Amino acid sequence: MESDLVIRALGALAQEHRLAAFRLLVQAGPGGLAAGALAEALAVPPSSMSFHLAQLTNAGLITQRRQSRSIIYAADYTAMGDLMGYLTENCCNGAACVADTVSTLPLASSCAQADV
Amino acid sequence: MESDLVIRALGALAQEHRLAAFRLLVQAGPGGLAAGALAEALAVPPSSMSFHLAQLTNAGLITQRRQSRSIIYAADYTAMGDLMGYLTENCCNGAACVADTVSTLPLASSCAQADV
DNA sequence: TTGATATTTTCATATTTATCGAATTATTGG
DNA sequence: CCAATAATTCGATAAATATGAAAATATCAA
Numbered sequence: 527m528e529s530d531l532v533i534r535a536l537g538a539l540a541q542e543h544r545l546a547a548f549r550l551l552v553q554a555g556p557g558g559l560a561a562g563a564l565a566e567a568l569a570v571p572p573s574s575m576s577f578h579l580a581q582l583t584n585a586g587l588i589t590q591r592r593q594s595r596s597i598i599y600a601a602d603y604t605a606m607g608d609l610m611g612y613l614t615e616n617c618c619n620g621a622a623c624v625a626d627t628v629s630t631l632p633l634a635s636s637c638a639q640a641d642v
Numbered sequence: 643m644e645s646d647l648v649i650r651a652l653g654a655l656a657q658e659h660r661l662a663a664f665r666l667l668v669q670a671g672p673g674g675l676a677a678g679a680l681a682e683a684l685a686v687p688p689s690s691m692s693f694h695l696a697q698l699t700n701a702g703l704i705t706q707r708r709q710s711r712s713i714i715y716a717a718d719y720t721a722m723g724d725l726m727g728y729l730t731e732n733c734c735n736g737a738a739c740v741a742d743t744v745s746t747l748p749l750a751s752s753c754a755q756a757d758v
Numbered sequence: 759t760t761g762a763t764a765t766t767t768t769c770a771t772a773t774t775t776a777t778c779g780a781a782t783t784a785t786t787g788g
Numbered sequence: 789c790c791a792a793t794a795a796t797t798c799g800a801t802a803a804a805t806a807t808g809a810a811a812a813t814a815t816c817a818a
Contacts, residue, residue: 533656540653549732595785595794607739616665623723692766711764711815
């Protein structure tokens with residue numbers, strides 16, 4: 527992941543409404559949520575919501591697809607994974623930052639196959 | 643980690659010079675680097691560097707200490723770890739984002755001692 | 759104390775980002 | 789086609805961020 531895209535992704539998440547929207551989309555799963563549903567959930571005017579969703583889309587963190595009259599947004603887990611990978615490699619001294627967190631999660635399996 | 647601090651941390655890293663400075667500080671380790679050394683390394687005027695270092699400090703990502711005439715900045719690994727923890731919990735569906743990335747890195751050692 | 763060094767603060771300016779009503783585009787049912 | 793629904797784009801404005809020269813602050817060595 528190039529640092530320009532990383533900066534756009536970080537900037538996209540560095541905003542109250544966008545971070546909240548992205549969290550909702552992560553929770554929602556691949557099915558995603560409609561723009562209107564997000565706007566209502568966050569109590570943000572449609573035009574503002576659209577602006578923020580465009581930022582997240584531009585950063586590659588979410589995808590959009592039309593479904594009838596609605597436009598459904600969904601979190602791009604791969605993009606988020608790439609961002610986490612960049613931060614782990616470049617901003618955490620040899621994964622020291624992650625280790626603490628990961629060790630508290632059920633990731634034993636992923637560590638076991640770390641020799642791949 | 644509260645979302646307000648998370649947003650400040652993400653915003654602090656979402657800028658070319660600040661991301662580069664933080665990466666240098668992470669590499670430098672606990673010893674840190676002087677403001678002047680960072681400014682020179684990044685070819686940024688002292689006043690601009692100072693501005694950016696203040697942003698990173700305000701976000702809690704780096705610490706500062708005076709050493710003679712220089713002010714030494716150092717990465718706060720705990721803060722970065724907290725940020726990674728927040729993202730893992732809230733923006734990665736049950737750590738799925740991390741698992742993919744981590745498994746492709748030579749993290750066997752960090753995983754082995756994860757029980758510390 | 760004086761002078762040199764290291765950094766920050768101040769200040770003006772430029773740029774980017776955020777907000778939201780109103781107008782516009784796209785889709786569907788009747 | 790027409791009316792209703794769902795989103796986006798436009799446009800004007802406000803607010804936050806970035807930049808860098810110049811002045812102010814802190815430290816040290818002589």
